[in-house]
Amino acid sequence: DAGVIQSPRHEVTEMGQEVTLRCKPISGHDYLFWYRQTMMRGLELLIYFNNNVPIDDSGMPEDRFSAKMPNASFSTLKIQPSEPRDSAVYFCASRGSTGGNEQYFGPGTRLTVT
């Protein structure tokens, strides 16, 4: 399996611009998670989906953040408008319903907002 795929790997944008991060989960996995990682706060869960439905978005920091999962193989995390404090590495992870509860992470998108 190709693993979780994320794009872009790096994104540099100016404050106020819209940013869209993309994720393709592992085929057959029905849970998808979006995390943010910073030096100060470590890994934080932003939102997760089950069978394409958002289940818990309590970690989404502000209304500027939104996430969608239009089908089982694609999800987006959008920030509009972006701010410098959004600079972080954003990870997508997925897991299946059978077997263990371990999540498998993608390579991440490093976002820099200037």
Next chain:
Amino acid sequence: EDQVTQSPEALRLQEGESSSLNCSYTVSGLRGLFWYRQDPGKGPEFLFTLYSAGEEKEKERLKATLTKKESFLHITAPKPEDSATYLCAVFVSGGYNKLIFGAGTRLAVHP
């Protein structure tokens, strides 16, 4: 409030010098504890899951153990390629599929 604390924050070892990393937790109901390895510029890589006190898992030079209050990741005769940040995370009852991560231990193994 559910909490996960890892120690030490950073650890420097000489190649072949065995040691242990600690993950202590205070949670309402542990359903599983996970260890991940993260290399710079990469996503966390799954290593182990432990479900109950007394359980142990091994992989190459790594062995993870679990008690009712903490988990240890023992590294036996480490090599430079074991250098990474090791993260532990807990899965709690009522947590609705959320993993709560510790801050990690940065391990550097020098030849």
